[in-house]
Amino acid sequence: MKxxxxxxxxxLAKTAADFAAKQQPVERLRALxxxxxxxxxxxxxxxxxxDLGWTGIPFREDxxxxxxxxxxxxxxxxxxxxxxxxxxxxxxxxLAGGLVSALGSEAQRAAWLAPTIDGSKRLALAQHDEGTRFxxxxxxxxxxxxxxxxxxSGRKAHVIDGFAADAYVVVARTSGEQHDRDxxxxxxxxxxxxxxxxxxQWRVDSRNAAQVHFADVALSxxxxxxxxxxxxxxxxEAIDRATVALCGEMLGLMREAFERTIEYLKTRQQFxxxxxxxxxxxxxxxxxxxxxELCKSVVMAAARSLDEVGGEGGEPERRSRAVAQVxxxxxxxxxxxxxxxxxxxxxxxxxGMTDEYDIGLFMKRARVCELTFGDAAFHxxxxxxxxxx
Amino acid sequence: MSELETFREEVRQWLEANAPQALRGRRNDPAAVPWGxxxxxxxYPESADWLERMAGRGWTAPTWPKEYGGGGLSREHxxxxxxxLARLELPPGLTGFGLSMIGPTLLQYGTxxxxxxxxxxxxxxxxxxxxxxxxxxxxSDLASLQTAAVRDGDEFVINxxxxxxxxxxxxxxxxxxxxxxxSGKKQAGITFILVDMDDPGVEVRPIRLISGASPFCExxxxxxxxxxxxxxxxxxxxxxxxxxxxxxERSMIGGMAAPRVSLPELAAEYLGRDEQGRIADPVLxxxxxQSEMDALSFQLTVQRNADSLAAGHxxxxxxxxxxxYGTELNMRREQLMxxxxxQQALGWEGDGYSEEELLQTRAWLRSxxxxxxxxxxxxxxxxxxxxVLGLPG
Numbered sequence: 001m002k003x004x005x006x007x008x009x010x011x012l013a014k015t016a017a018d019f020a021a022k023q024q025p026v027e028r029l030r031a032l033x034x035x036x037x038x039x040x041x042x043x044x045x046x047x048x049x050x051d052l053g054w055t056g057i058p059f060r061e062d063x064x065x066x067x068x069x070x071x072x073x074x075x076x077x078x079x080x081x082x083x084x085x086x087x088x089x090x091x092x093x094x095l096a097g098g099l100v101s102a103l104g105s106e107a108q109r110a111a112w113l114a115p116t117i118d119g120s121k122r123l124a125l126a127q128h129d130e131g132t133r134f135x136x137x138x139x140x141x142x143x144x145x146x147x148x149x150x151x152x153s154g155r156k157a158h159v160i161d162g163f164a165a166d167a168y169v170v171v172a173r174t175s176g177e178q179h180d181r182d183x184x185x186x187x188x189x190x191x192x193x194x195x196x197x198x199x200x201q202w203r204v205d206s207r208n209a210a211q212v213h214f215a216d217v218a219l220s221x222x223x224x225x226x227x228x229x230x231x232x233x234x235x236x237e238a239i240d241r242a243t244v245a246l247c248g249e250m251l252g253l254m255r256e257a258f259e260r261t262i263e264y265l266k267t268r269q270q271f272x273x274x275x276x277x278x279x280x281x282x283x284x285x286x287x288x289x290x291x292x293e294l295c296k297s298v299v300m301a302a303a304r305s306l307d308e309v310g311g312e313g314g315e316p317e318r319r320s321r322a323v324a325q326v327x328x329x330x331x332x333x334x335x336x337x338x339x340x341x342x343x344x345x346x347x348x349x350x351x352g353m354t355d356e357y358d359i360g361l362f363m364k365r366a367r368v369c370e371l372t373f374g375d376a377a378f379h380x381x382x383x384x385x386x387x388x389x
Numbered sequence: 390m391s392e393l394e395t396f397r398e399e400v401r402q403w404l405e406a407n408a409p410q411a412l413r414g415r416r417n418d419p420a421a422v423p424w425g426x427x428x429x430x431x432x433y434p435e436s437a438d439w440l441e442r443m444a445g446r447g448w449t450a451p452t453w454p455k456e457y458g459g460g461g462l463s464r465e466h467x468x469x470x471x472x473x474l475a476r477l478e479l480p481p482g483l484t485g486f487g488l489s490m491i492g493p494t495l496l497q498y499g500t501x502x503x504x505x506x507x508x509x510x511x512x513x514x515x516x517x518x519x520x521x522x523x524x525x526x527x528x529s530d531l532a533s534l535q536t537a538a539v540r541d542g543d544e545f546v547i548n549x550x551x552x553x554x555x556x557x558x559x560x561x562x563x564x565x566x567x568x569x570x571x572s573g574k575k576q577a578g579i580t581f582i583l584v585d586m587d588d589p590g591v592e593v594r595p596i597r598l599i600s601g602a603s604p605f606c607e608x609x610x611x612x613x614x615x616x617x618x619x620x621x622x623x624x625x626x627x628x629x630x631x632x633x634x635x636x637x638e639r640s641m642i643g644g645m646a647a648p649r650v651s652l653p654e655l656a657a658e659y660l661g662r663d664e665q666g667r668i669a670d671p672v673l674x675x676x677x678x679q680s681e682m683d684a685l686s687f688q689l690t691v692q693r694n695a696d697s698l699a700a701g702h703x704x705x706x707x708x709x710x711x712x713x714y715g716t717e718l719n720m721r722r723e724q725l726m727x728x729x730x731x732q733q734a735l736g737w738e739g740d741g742y743s744e745e746e747l748l749q750t751r752a753w754l755r756s757x758x759x760x761x762x763x764x765x766x767x768x769x770x771x772x773x774x775x776x777v778l779g780l781p782g
Binding site: 002003004262265266273274276277278279281282283285286287289290293294296297298300301324328331332377380381383384385387388389 | 653656657662666667668674675677678679681682685686687689690692693696697699700702707710713714767769770771773774775777778779780781782
């Protein structure tokens with residue numbers, strides 16, 4: 001595992017950064033928020049990302065993708081993080097798209113992957129049950145056997161980019177108790193199926209999120225994604241990939257917030273000098289610099305570890321090494337993104353508290369990232385378990 | 390087979406044939422690593438032979454040029470060599486400030502004559518070096534140093550005192566900073582010079598630390614003479630050389646975070662495990678996880694830096710970051726080990742404590758110096774904020 005970008009990756013990172021700077025400035029998120037835009041992102045920008053091929057990065061070439069891996073995905077999400085870009089890359093491509101790619105039947109892949117890659121249709125993952133804390137093995141929604149199919153009932157919340165999605169990958173229990181590892185199944189359910197009700201959620205980061213309720217929704221054999229009752233393992237693997245993608249976003253976000261803060265420290269004058277000349281602020285800035293450097297390493301390592309595991313679960317040892325790297329990255333980035341954005345606001349002083357200034361937007365998104373897919377404490381626990389203590 | 394794998398095969402065969410049995414498995418035993426010198430000390434008699442064989446291959450300084458006694462290896466080949474040594478749990482052939490500090494500095498700033506004179510004696514373990522930087526009144530403000538060197542014909546005559554000269558009582562030569570001009574800015578007028586400690590004007594007194602005995606010394610200079618040809622770089626331009634060497638020192642101290650015991654295993658031993666195999670105390674378990682994750686993140690950052698250099702990127706002022714984080718990490722870890730061992734970590738000597746526990750007490754106390762020696766943590770943060778972040782003042 002080499003922790004350095006190869007020339008093709010360096011080129012991709014540069015293209016993504018240039019695109020983000022032009023098409024995805026923070027003002028755009030602000031405008032979407034002020035307009036109370038229900039979709040929460042810009043369809044033309046999403047199409048442009050698809051035209052550049054980025055929506056195809058992690059998909060197999062015979063599904064129309066580029067056959068690349070997480071090492072490339074994190075370059076895209078890092079550039080998204082810099083501009084707080086709300087495009088549904090993580091939800092549609094990495095998370096739900098990743099599950100269809102890993103588990104889908106010929107028919108499911110044909111129906112959903114090409115439209116995901118060309119940006120014409122959008123998938124989302126309905127995993128989180130209302131009233132629970134994040135834990136993939138906890139599942140309250142149920143699909144009860146009914147003739148040849150099932151009847152799905154459940155109340156999902158915090159569904160990422162869940163509003164106006166075209167279909168949902170739904171996590172539901174088909175057997176066993178609430179916390180059992182066996183008995184969790186995945187279904188691919190079109191949004192217009194009778195009994196599916198979607199409500200936009202308005203969150204602190206102004207991004208698209210939704211409650212998705214399933215009221216006795218009829219499911220057929222064709223709606224099952226993967227093997228009956230064996231959904232948890234692939235679900236965890238998809239969430240791991242999405243977690244690393246999110247770490248990439250957090251890295252971009254914290255780098256941008258930090259750079260803006262350093263710029264402010266150099267220009268803001270008090271007591272007749274730049275406030276960046278004060279040692280009390282210099283040392284705190286230097287500590288953040290070190291934290292960000294560590295984050296760069298752990299994100300690269302986690303992405304590469306997942307790529308080395310390969311498909312179909314991988315061998316158990318490599319898999320648990322990758323889990324340790326993923327949890328290490330998420331815990332580190334969660335702590336660092338909160339540190340850096342809290343400090344950014346403090347160092348900006350009063351203007352940092354104003355809505356007019358962008359720093360608050362970074363802090364709000366940072367909090368959502370921190371608490372998505374488990375916070376630092378969750379991942380320290382998971383790291384310890386993966387390392388056998 | 391790739392060229393690198395051919396090399397690995399060659400190394401493996403050579404080690405099988407040449408590595409003394411007595412040293413295998415002693416990789417983490419500090420006593421098994423010789424420091425060389427005119428009067429070398431060996432805890433294991435086999436170490437003398439091991440040093441000679443390793444030096445013969447140039448593998449005491451694998452990446453240095455062959456003409457100076459090095460191995461002429463690339464970083465990648467060096468990594469293979471280290472992996473193969475680790476596979477047999479072998480200690481390196483030699484350690485010391487010659488290899489880690491003055492050697493790299495001579496490669497960068499020495500004249501051809503100086504390199505030919507000193508480098509082979511370093512790689513061969515013939516001369517042991519120590520560092521004369523700090524003075525009683527010049528710690529973090531190193532550039533204020535006052536030890537004076539006055540030109541007298543072809544020689545400099547040196548008077549003054551150095552402190553924290555690690556291993557000075559066992560060293561043969563000292564590389565030191567002296568003041569040759571007090572008229573200008575304090576950074577100007579400093580000269581970097583090499584001095585043979587055989588001179589009768591050199592006096593060394595060991596210092597006792599809070600952890601008990603220590604390698605640190607005070608070193609006094611009374612009319613000590615060194616030839617002008619022993620100056621590295623230009624007279625008066627020693628600060629440039631000194632900073633480069635500090636970079637090597639910081640990399641070395643930061644790199645010392647390599648753990649001597651596994652924290653999870655230690656915690657399991659002292660605290661037990663629950664039915665799921667978790668460390669039984671949930672709070673300490675989280676602290677252990679945090680420490681292990683910090684260590685992993687640090688190690689990945691060291692690797693990223695090395696990979697980036699190997700790919701041809703320019704080095705930056707990273708050494709301050711490694712020094713700062715590596716030492717702080719090590720100190721947190723030592724403190725966590727006290728928490729894990731509880732009252733058993735408080736012994737000074739005598740009955741009621743295992744040998745490991747007594748070592749623990751001393752190691753914790755010794756570790757408190759990590760954030761002071763080689764430039765304090767605060768100085769590292771100053772360097773990052775000014776040289777990396779470009780903050781004013």
